[in-house]
Amino acid sequence: MGVNSLEHLFWPKSVAIVGASNNPGKAGHQILKTLVEEKFQGKIFAVNTSENEVFGLKCYKSLKDIPDRVEMVVISIPAPGVPDVMKQAAERGDVKAAIIVSAGFAETGIPERIELEKQVVEIAKAAGIRIVGPNCNGIINTGNRISTSFAPGLKMIPGSIGYFTQSGATGGSLLLFASSQPQPLGFSKWVHVGNMCDVTNLEVLEYYASDPSVKVIAGYMEGVRDGRELMKLADRITRQKPLLVLKVGRTEVGSSATLSHTGTLAGSDRIYSAAFAQSGIIRVNTIEELVDSAKALVLAPYPKGNRISVLTEAGGLGIIAMDELGSDPAVQLAPVTQETQEALAKVLPPMAMICKPNGYVDMTAAAMEKEFAESLRLLLKDPNVDAVILIGLPPTFLPAENVAKAIVEVARNHEKPVMVCFMTGQVMEDARKYLEESGIPTFDTPDRAARAMINLIKAASRLNYKGSKVLTLVPDKIFSHNIVKEAAREGRNLLEPEAVQVLEDFGIRMQPFYFAKTEEDAVAGADAIGYPVVLKVVSPQIIHKSDYGGVKLNLYSPEEVRQAYAEIISTVKRKAPDAEIKGVIVTPFMKGGTEVIVGMLRDPQFGPVVMFGLGGVFVEVFKDVSFRVAPFDRDEALKMIAETKAYTILRGARGSQDKDIDALADLLVKIGEIAVSNPEIKEMDLNPVAVFERGLAVLDVRIITEN
Structure with a gap:
């Protein structure tokens, strides 16, 4: 139906509350009370079979009894009665939206309740009615004073933030925290999506993206059904508006796949973080x-850099x-000029620590409002300098309000953000309120x-981003390989010779190899390739060859090859008696180089994901890895490499030569292309x-199929 259909949810001209009540213990009582007290700019109808009047409004026995037009219905009755209300709404023909506050549907996991939710959805779809919920607090729009939330203490303060949440309590807490700032932080709209039987959090995001009253989007997320769609949408949004997401579930539960190093190392949370960063979402904890962060984005000017x-x-x-x-590579300390340092020395007390390190200025407690102001100005x-963080706890002989006024006088003459920390406490309340009223966020x-x-700074660097769109693949890079399809049909993983062939066909240059089925074949292969060589067992049942004694390294002669x-x-027959041994691969023994790992897995939410990190025996010890959702371009691959400690080694740590990072980036891109092309x-x-x-x-490759 598109985001335009959500207009009926946020801007209805009339609302009927089914389950309106005079009992303060009922959600229907609180919702109707809020609509009346907040002076909703539309008609309100109360519906309850047991009431005659609620809050001075006539109470209708059923939805079909209302004689006027009803654009939206808010349902707050026991779950079994909801389908009948939805049928009445469908029969009326004028209802375009419904918010189902009632719980007791699919979230229970009970088959009958899951079916009940399906019935509601079928009725709504047939009638063209959009649903938020069930099991939700619905929506708030400060533009027309509508609120269907029954969370306590919420204040309808107009502003420019659009909130979305998968938890009513957490979403309500966001508004409470925002309203308790020194200068209460307002918002434009708020949505609790509940079970998302119809309207999803992605639709809400898309609606906010097109809403001129929403300047910043912020939300609480537990998960997403289609991670790739989220990334594509976020990529579009964050080039125009900041998107902040509190994503819970940071504990790594790990992937259900455990056959490869990649599957072992990847947890759903790490992949979420990678996907968010890749598509411009700012993840908060x-x-x-x-x-x-929302306050900073609303109040402060955007910086032109990260210093x-x-x-x-x-x-x-x-x-x-x-x-x-120092914990985030997205920013750096400003390299303050020598001229500024000399000017600061003239202003500040002799004991002041100026640019030790550069960018850090400790004025000491001897600083008065004049020193605060002049140092900030310089x-x-x-x-x-792109931005300044100003920190202090003004002593009793220096009124905080005086310092605040001095700061504002300076900051208003510069288009650079200033963040102020005067610590917390009532003694600082007036000063912080003055600062925030003047457009300077405090913390x-x-x-x-x-x-x-x-x-x-992250949001500013993303706005008007001109880089490639996420998850785009050039058509001529798509190549579904017959070897992969055949192995999947046969219900087996690829043998290493097959995996090598797949990589070669995608343009990845591989080492020479020889597939040997006998000792003499192995010797012939070693003679042809040149010594020293490596022997590796080939068996569809054996994934990690070294675990079964299936690898022999650094073989220098035919005798060593025969023995190996x-x-x-x-050894393999003894350790894996049921394994089918096809033979061995003979490849050159490579010396030198920095060992890294490149991996790929298929995530339930985000699809193919590529991993990079320090390789060899260190990969599972240090877990120094980064992830990207495929496909991605070379620039993204270079960022991926730079996120790891392996990058320092590749750049020539401790006097060693720089390694070929460009070739590594190209490999990462190609692995992503293989993954996308071969589901x-x-x-x-x-x-x-x-x-x-x-x-x-x-030096070694394994490809595991969905079988």
């Missing part, structure tokens, strides 16, 4: 961070902010100020991959 200066009169508090800034004037603690600044072949066959592939491991000064070598 707490309710406080979500509200802090931050910390200005503090309390050393410990400044260090806390520095620690937070930093904001500096061309190398309870230094780390929260720093994190809000980081997220502001015999030992492999003997039969469940997991893939290239481990290790040796990266040299020029080029790389894939």
Whole structure:
């Protein structure tokens, strides 16, 4: 139906409350009370078989008895009665939207209740009625004063934030936190999607994207049914509006797949984080961070870069902010010019610590409002400074209001963001209120100020982003491989010779190899390839060859090859008596290079995901890995590599030569293309991959199919 159909949910001209009640213990009582007290700009109808009047409004016995037009219905009655109400709504012909507050549907997991929800959806779809819920608090729109929420203490403060939530209590808490700021933070719209039997959180996001009253989108997410659609939508939104998401479930439950290193290392949360970053979503970890960041985005100007200066009169508090800034590679300390440093030295007391390190200025507790103001002015004037975090706890002999006024006087003359931390407490309340009324966000603690600044910078760097759209694949890169399809049909994984062939056909240069079925074949292969060589068992039942004694390295002669072949066959038969041994692969023994892992798995929400990290025996020890949802381009692959500690090694740590990072990025892109083109592939491991000064070598590959 499209996002236009959501207009009936947010801007109805009339609303009927089915289950309206005079009993304060009922949700229908609270919803109707809020609509009346907030002066909803439309008609309100009460419906209840047992009431004659509620809040001075006539109470109709059924929905069909209302003589006027009804555009939206809010249903707050026991679940079994909901289908009948929906039938009445469908028969009326004028109802376009329904909010089902009632619980007791599919969320219970009870088959009969799941079926009950399906009945409601079928009735609604046939009549063209959009549903939010069931099991929800519905919507709030400050534009027309409508609220169907029964969360306590909510204040309808107009503003420019669009909230969405998969939890009514958490969503209500967001509004409570926002309204309790020194200057209450307003919002435009709020939605609790409940069971999402019809309207989904993605539809709400799309609606907010097109809503001019929404400048910042913020929400609480437990999960998403189609991760790839979320990414595509977020990619469009975040080029125009910031999108903040509190995604819960950070504990790594891991993937159900355990056949490959990739499957073992990937948890759903790590993939969510990668997908969010890839599509421009700013992920936050707490309710406080979500509200802090939204406040910063609403009040502060967008910075032109990521260089931050910390200005503090309390050393410990400044260090806390520095620690937070240092935790995120998206920002850096500002390289304050020598000219500014010299000017600061003239302004500040002799004991002040100026740019030690550069970008950090500790004014000391001797600073008065004049020093606060002049130091801030000098930093904001500096061309190398994009933003300033100002931290302090003004002593009793220095009224905080005086400092606040001095800060505002300076900040209003510069189009650079200033975040202020005066700590929390009633003694700072008036000063913080004055700052926020003047457009300068304030925060309870230094780390929260720093994190809000980081997220502001991330949002600013994403706006008007001109890079490639996410998850786009050039048509001529799509190649469904017959070897993969045949293995999947036969219900088996690819043998290593087959996996090597697949990679070669996708343009990945592989090492020479020889498939040997006897000792003499193995010797002939080694003679042809050249010594030293490696022997690896080939068996469809054996994924991790070394676990079964199926690998022999660094073989220098025909005698060593014969002995290694015999030992492999003997050991594998003993350790895996049911395994079918096809033979061995003979490949060159490669020396040198930095060992990394490149992997792929198919995630239930996001589809094919590529992994990169430090390889060999270290991969599961250090878990130094990064992820991207495929497909992606070379620029994204380079970012993926740079996120890991392996990047430092590849860049020539401790005097070693730089490795071929460009070749590695190309490999990551191609693995993504293979994964997207061949949906039969469940997991893939290239481990290790040796990266040299020029080029790389894939030393081992396994491809696991959906079988």
